[in-house]
Amino acid sequence: MKKKIALAGNPNVGKSTLFNTLTGTRQHVGNWPGKTVEKKSGRIDYKGKKIDLVDLPGTYSLTAYSEEEIIARNYIVENEPDLVVQILDATNLERNLYLTTQLIELGCNVILAVNFVKEAKKKGIIIDKKKLSELLDVPVVMIEANEMENIVDLMHMVNKRLKNKKIPRKISYGKEIDEHVCDVREKICEYIPAENPDWTAIKLLENDDEVIRQNKNRKGFMELWDFVSKQRMHLEKVFGEDIITIIAKARYGFIEGLTNEVISKQEKEAKTLSEKIDYLATHKYFGIPLFLLFMFITFYVSFFLAAPLTDGFEFIVGFLQEQASFLLNSLNASSWIVSLVSEAVIGGVGSVLVFVPNIFVLFFFISFMEDSGYMARAAYVMDRLMHKIGLHGKSFIPMILGFGCNVPAIMATRSLDSKKDRILTILINPFMSCSARLPVYVLFAGAFFPKSQAVVIFLIYLLGIAVAVISGFVFHKILFKGISTPLVMELPPYRMPTLTGLLIHMWERGKSFIRKAGTIIFLIVVVIWFLANIPYGVEYASRQSLIGWIGDMISPVFEPLGFGNWQSSVALIFGVVAKEVVIGTFGTVFDVGEQGLSAVLQNMFTPLSAAAFMVFVLLYIPCISTIATIKKETGSWRWTFFVLGYTTIVAWLFSFIVYQGGLLLGFV
Amino acid sequence: MKIPLSEVKKGETVKVNCVSCGFGLIKRLSSLGLYNGSDIKVIKNDSRGPLILKVLNSKIAIGRGQARKIIVEK
Incomplete structure (x- = not known):
């Protein structure tokens, strides 16, 4: 029988690093049955043996305080893992041992892996490993999870304990x-x-x-x-x-x-670098500007640093398009196949894929914020603002995660303690502009505001935050009157994340973007391509085609917003499937690479209507995956439909104000 | 002298005397190391917004409302 190991530990002690180190790529990420808490499991190959490793949710304790704690302990009680490895933070052993005492109460076969030993040494904390092991009656291994140090020792001990199970002696509480x-x-x-x-x-x-x-x-x-x-x-x-x-x-x-x-x-009370950073990061006046600066740098870099990479992707897409047409023509393929492959598949999917570098860089920065410990500080400085909308700082974390993708962001609201906080945070989350919307801004800002692209994009994101906050305020006053729930949150020590760790997290988050491009977006662009070719004999993607007809039906709604052309209407409708499809649709119906796309768009939009269009894309109905997640997490169709209706109205109104207001002010 | 935690100035170390909030929060706070009799240091207290405490060896942000319900001894 395959052996089972569970990995336990407090949050922020390097648990996921150790998990990645031990399992490598042999991981599976899913949900705990019936719960919305993520479950990671993987396999260790040790000397030809296969061992299952389950990553328990990070908890401080095994009381029934939160869903995570219940899951962790029920797993241990019901699945009886052969061994529990607890990872501890050497710099804060006392609190970490609180969980250990409870694992021993549970009668687990436990090994302690003490992490961050070097950091502790620098702080003057020296741990006597042998004595700790003797007094607890539990094997102890000192490791550095991110440097792979002593992982061999750990695995050796794991193997030993799997062979000879030993339940530590009971702890006396007096x-x-x-x-x-x-x-x-x-x-x-x-x-x-x-x-x-x-x-x-x-x-x-x-x-x-x-x-x-x-x-x-x-x-x-x-x-x-x-x-x-x-x-x-x-x-x-x-x-x-x-x-x-x-x-x-x-x-x-x-x-x-x-x-x-x-x-x-040996007390070393000198002000550490961590203290100095914290002084600024949590400062009454500097805290928020510092956070905004950090966000600005994030968007600036994901825009400019990634630009050469994006150009490279574009080149490849264009090259593939040419080669595919050439090849298919030389094979005497019928013209509709050539058109399907080069226009729909490569043109449509390609126009989405060129933004992979931007999105990955953005995810890289978000991972950095989380892994370095800064995220909790951002939540702290935003607490006062969040209080105005009846939430507290912790709700700000799902909002930032929304910049990456709203689906995990909405799932992250489960870390909030009250149902009311969760629903309110979920309702405003779609206004946080996800990375799938970034391609739209990059394309439009590049085409219409070439001199101030980064600023324009940053303003769009700020508008998203502003609308989220205003909506939160309104909901708080009208829908959820009452007290806000307590804030208790650890501010973990700052740690420089490792490059591998960041890359793994970036990949874990970004890969769904690539997967989407290969599946649902592929499917949609093919559908659009067909719609653009019926009725038979019609000129491709002309007004007379079915898709043109659909677009024409809807476009009057968008006329007052400045983008009454049928192509935008079609793009927005299909964009509900996934926001990248907005670009994919343009790519398909115009049959040009991304470079040519800007030129075509310049004929269809003015800078002002382009701005209104970006605002609409920012605020309108969330994508289907987000809608499904909202339904799942709120457990209510009522809230789900509420979000659909609310976002549509808000998007239309804001877009209207931008366009008509701009006209009044004399912009074009 | 017994005062609410929210009144403690930055830099002072105090002993927790009484935590008068729901059992749920008592559980969470005690698993972080804040319970009757434990020593905590106030790292930050700007008369508005949450406080930052040093509990055991970690930093904990706690809402002002909760800090008012924790009575400490100087």
């Missing part, structure tokens, strides 16, 4: 608590035989909703519960505190005793 736990344990064995009576005893004493829920329908539970409640009341009376605090204190008491023996600290 006589009083130990006795109560022991009494409850005996009653559990008597009333509801549980797999794991020690753990169940502590959890029932702790009043743990999830364990109560799992057991309450069993015969004998009521009698047991009476007994447990009495024991709990007795403990609370003796200690004069609530049970959660009593047990937490007992665990920290144990940890303190442990770390006193294991850690030697």
Whole structure:
């Protein structure tokens, strides 16, 4: 039988780095069954043996506080992994050990992988590995997850522990608590035989909703519960505190005793670079400008740095188009096949693919913000602003992720603690301009505002944030009156992310863009190509074709916005499938490469109507994947339709204001 | 002297005396190392917006509303 290992740990301790190091490319990303929490699993090949590795959600604890914690512990209880590897942050061992104590309570076969040992040393923290291992009765390996250091040692230990399973000895929380736990344990064995009576005893004493829920329908539970409640009341009376605090204190008491023996600290209170950066990044006045500057650099770089790469892609697309026509013609293929391949497939899909460099650079920067620890600071400085719309700073993180793609961004709202926060954050998320919309801006800004492309694009993004915030404010006042939920968020230490780590994250996020180009966008451009060729004998993509007719039907709606041409209407309609399709449609119906596309567009739009068009693309109906995600995450068709209607109206109004307002001000 | 955490000035270290919020939040805070009897240092407190605390060896941002519900001893 294949062995199973679970990887546990606090957030921000290098867990995903270790996971990537151990599994390489043999990973599978999905969801935990019935949950919206991402599940990563992979395979380790060690000396010819195949071992399954499951990445548990990052948690500080195994209480039933959040969905992540419940998933992590239910996995351990139900799937009984052969081994649990916990990764710990050497610079903050005390807090990390809090999770360890609970893994030991659960009776896991545990190995501790202590990460960031060098960083800890620099801070004057020296850990006695041998003593730690002895006192906890758990093997300890010191590693540097991002430098591959001692990974061999870790795997050696893993292998050893897989062969000889060993459950660490129980932790003593002092006589009083130990006795109560022991009494409850005996009653559990008597009333509801549980797999794991020690753990169940502590959890029932702790009043743990999830364990109560799992057991309450069993015969004998009521009698047991009476007994447990009495024991709990007795403990609370003796200690004069609530049970959660009593047990937490007992665990920290144990940890303190442990770390006193294991850690030697030479206080180095000098202001570290991290402190200096934080002073600015969280500053009352400089914090927000610094964040805006960072965002500006992000867009500037993803625009200009990627430009030569984009040119290269364009060249390849054009070359392929020529070669394909040449080849097909030389094979005497009928003209419609030549047209399908060179116009629809290469022209349409190609016009989308040329933006791969821009999008990947953007994802690179977003990954940098997350992996370096800056994201939490951005959330912190935005907290005050977010409060105005009834949310707190944590909701700002899904908003930034929306710059990459709204689908994972909306999924990321699950880290928010209240349902109201989640729904409100989801509702405003589509206004955060995703990377699929970037090609539209790059193309239009390049064609119409060549001197100030980056500024124009940055303004579009800012408009997206502004509309999101204004909408949030309105929703907060009208739909969700009431108190906002608590903010408690760790600001992880700044760490320079490794290039490999960033590249992996960039790839994980960006690859769906390429996959989409090969699947759904391919399909849509072929459909558009067909529509542009019927009825039979019609001139390709002319007004008389079916697609021209469809466009003509709708275009009056867009007339007041300055883009009443039928091609834009068609592009916008098909753009609901995926926003890149807007460009793909232009690429297909005009049958020109991207370079030629700007020239054609210059004949159809004025700078003002181009601006109105960009604003419309920014704000209108989210793409189908986003709509589906909104439905899944809110669990409500009502909210989903609300988003559809609201975004359409808002997009039309803003676009109208830009165009008509611009005309009044004398722009063209 | 017992005061709410929200009143503590930057740079001061205090002992938590009483956390009077829901059990959910008590759980979260204790798993981060903030519980009755623990020592915490206030790193940042700009009279508006969230505070930044040093709890154990990590930095925690906490909303002002919550900070008002945590009573500490100087």
